[in-house]
């Protein structure tokens with residue numbers, strides 16, 4: 044029988060010794076169980092900022108370096124810094140060091156800027172080069188005593204430094220001789236919420252929106268503060284509150300007052316608010332007859348609206364716009380270009396220092412050309428036509444957040460325009476909340492991809508962080524996976540994707556494995572026997588989902604509209620480029636989308652060396668094979684297999700990898716709390732079931748076209764094709780109201 048007791052720090056601990064028989068012993072065990080539960084219900088709410096007590100010996104070492112705390116509280120940010128340090132050190136070390144004004148002993152922690160702290164000023168640190176949000180953490184001698192200083196040029200840098208310092212403790216790193224210096228080139232590090240004003244989250248799998256619009260502006264849910272703390276801990280400095288499919292009401296005084304209240308909560312944490320705006324708002328909210336960007340009345344309306352917003356929110360960030368895409372209104376409705384539209388809004392915001400993030404996710408119902416080519420075709424000619432305060436927000440790949448896509452050819456192709464990366468953190472196409480898919484490797488793969496646009500080494504990361512073409516206005520956006528669920532993201536492992544996104548937005552050259560390890564330690568603890576296998580499992584998970592959903596460059600094979608589960612056979616309306624058959628083009632002879640120079644020629648949108656590689660069927664990486672080429676089922680792969688056999692192998696490997704992940708997790712029972720352990724275990728079982736479904740449905744369908752046998756030893760799908768085709772899923776989350 045399994046016994047659950049509490050260890051020295053009061054955490055739930057399980058051991059496999061038998062529970063002693065007898066009434067008293069049983070009651071004691073029960074008491075311990077509930078006591079531990081009450082003290083630390085591990086429901087995932089604390090995310091990676093758990094600050095639970097460290098092992099006694101480790102805490103004792105750290106206490107020598109945390110004997111007193113010198114931290115001002117003159118500004119709201121300084122107050123937030125103080126609170127975080129007291130909370131973090133108090134939790135990790137069992138007791139927070141006393142707050143004092145002078146250094147009187149060894150082991151002081153001094154935090155501040157040269158302007159906020161005379162002590163920091165006296166140390167004459169080189170904070171000026173850190174930039175607005177950079178920081179340094181250094182072991183120094185202060186008034187004759189060894190201690191630690193956490194300093195920045197501005198308060199917000201100090202805040203980031205404090206979170207970094209706490210992370211060192213959480214991950215049990217040495218802190219006796221620190222000399223860390225961090226700054227970022229990425230100016231905007233944003234979360235985009237696809238939240239509607241009625242609380243529904245488009246492509247959200249973690250419950251309703253966290254913004255309780257009805258109770259705002261008066262009730263400020265403490266969750267908003269935790270949201271801000273958590274984001275600040277990874278350097279996120281902006282949030283777009285509402286869906287890109289924007290409701291015009293967000294621009295009415297009623298809602299702007301609520302936005303102002305949220306901005307007030309976030310401000311101390313260095314987070315600005317932004318809004319998605321509907322291009323036709325001058326008609327819907329302003330009562331005008333047109334939203335033509337060249338119409339003087341329309342221009343005046345937006346200027347007045349911007350003035351109104353900035354009166355309420357002086358540090359408002361700016362607008363995010365989805366225009367002339369998927370039915371959204373836009374400048375083309377009036378025969379104007381995307382640049383005309385973006386520039387009009389940019390002009391309205393410019394006097395206040397605001398920016399426009401104009402989305403490049405644009406493709407048209409009437410354009411019959413390959414959808415993968417359309418954004419490039421639309422925007423490349425506009426390079427240099429945008430105002431200085433406009434960024435073009437470009438999805439990582441040319442289609443739409445698939446498990447794997449080659450990098451978007453716009454990266455590197457518009458040197459005179461700042462391009463902002465848009466990643467999807469919510470897993471719309473990667474199994475929703477229950478599939479354990481760590482997105483770090485996907486983000487890293489895109490950022491490290493070499494566009495070759497300005498010669499070798501022109502990575503997507505360098506395009507986005509401005510280094511390649513000398514842009515100062517730079518940014519990254521992540522479509523948030525956050526909702527009102529207690530664990531924020533719908534699953535504990537999905538928290539890692541929020542974390543990884545933030546860390547890479549700060550430094551796009553970080554390794555996804557290192558990030559996974561950091562996150563695992565902070566989220567679950569430093570038990571080495573747990574950390575290593577879990578990080579291995581996370582690192583395997585992205586390739587697994589590619590294999591069981593869309594191997595060898597296949598893409599967009601999911602269920603219509605809701606995007607849950609496989610539907611490769613779907614050829615229904617309303618438009619061809621929303622159907623899987625448009626993308627896989629499979630028939631009796633072969634499979635794949637011919638985007639080579641003899642096909643749609645999408646390859647030509649890449650820089651010549653990349654184009655040549657993708658164009659050549661012998662040189663294109665297997666991972667992109669069917670993205671760029673249509674090939675016979677009997678095509679001989681590098682492995683020696685036929686294409687069909689190779690596909691089946693990949694589908695099967697994807698399922699096997701999920702089995703491996705489950706086995707790994709199965710061996711880890713007892714290493715962490717029972718609550719989070721069990722939830723992940725059940726989710727992995729769901730994932731295995733659904734991976735099998737993806738494999739079997741896909742194989743059954745493609746086999747119905749090619750009539751080929753499965754390679755020896757590979758089991759046939761569990762059900763006939765008709766079974767999979769008959770499945771229906773009404774009310775799938777994240778889709779429809």
Ligand code: BDP
Pocket residue numbers: 245246287288365369404443444471
């Ligand atoms: C697709 C989503 C859709 C979004 C759209 C977008 O399915 O819900 O509105 O992207 O990014 O991935 O605008």
